[in-house]
Amino acid sequence: MEINILLNGRKKDMGKIHKFKECPANALSSKDIRSVDYCDSYMITKNTDDSIDTITTKILNNSPAWADKLMTMRDFFVKRFGLKTGKKVDSNKADDYQIGSKANIFTVIDRNENEIVMAEDDKHLYFRTAVMKKEAEQGTEIYLSTIVKYHNIWGKLYFLPVKPFHQILMKYLI
DSSP, X not given: OEEEEEETTEEEEEEEEEEESSOOTTOGGGTTOOOOSEEEEEEEEEOOOOOHHHHHHHHHTTOOHHHHHHHHHHHHHHGGGTOOOOOOOOOTTOSOOXXXXXXXXXXXXXXXXXXXXXXXXXXXXXEEEEEEEEEETTEEEEXXXXXXXXXXXXXXXXXXXXXXXXXXXXXXXX
């Protein structure tokens, strides 16, 4: 699908974004996951020789204002139910995301030279997101993948209204 986003009255050409219903083969993001309730992966091909850390920083810092406002609203409501709220960490200066460090609101749980996996675990669901790069003939394929595992019915109910916004945001970020 060809994606164009209207920014300040001008179109921003996002290139051709491909959506997959599973993570790329041999991805760290799906390591040690026995069952998944939701998974998506978006891929775009770019000409870049950026490191995975630089690519991750660019993606994390590409969040639009509307998504930040939605996260603020989400945090306001879910804290009443004892769910975790996200405090955004400045990712502008990140040049090396180490395991255990924060990447925006997520914790880095695994990485190698081509992939950074971030996750959060809460009472209602387990969430993993990953940025991965693969060299290809046409350039570098950049993947942004998400895995969700519900812990209970509340996770499923929570993710139901979140899912459409999540999908729009993933296309925007990549």
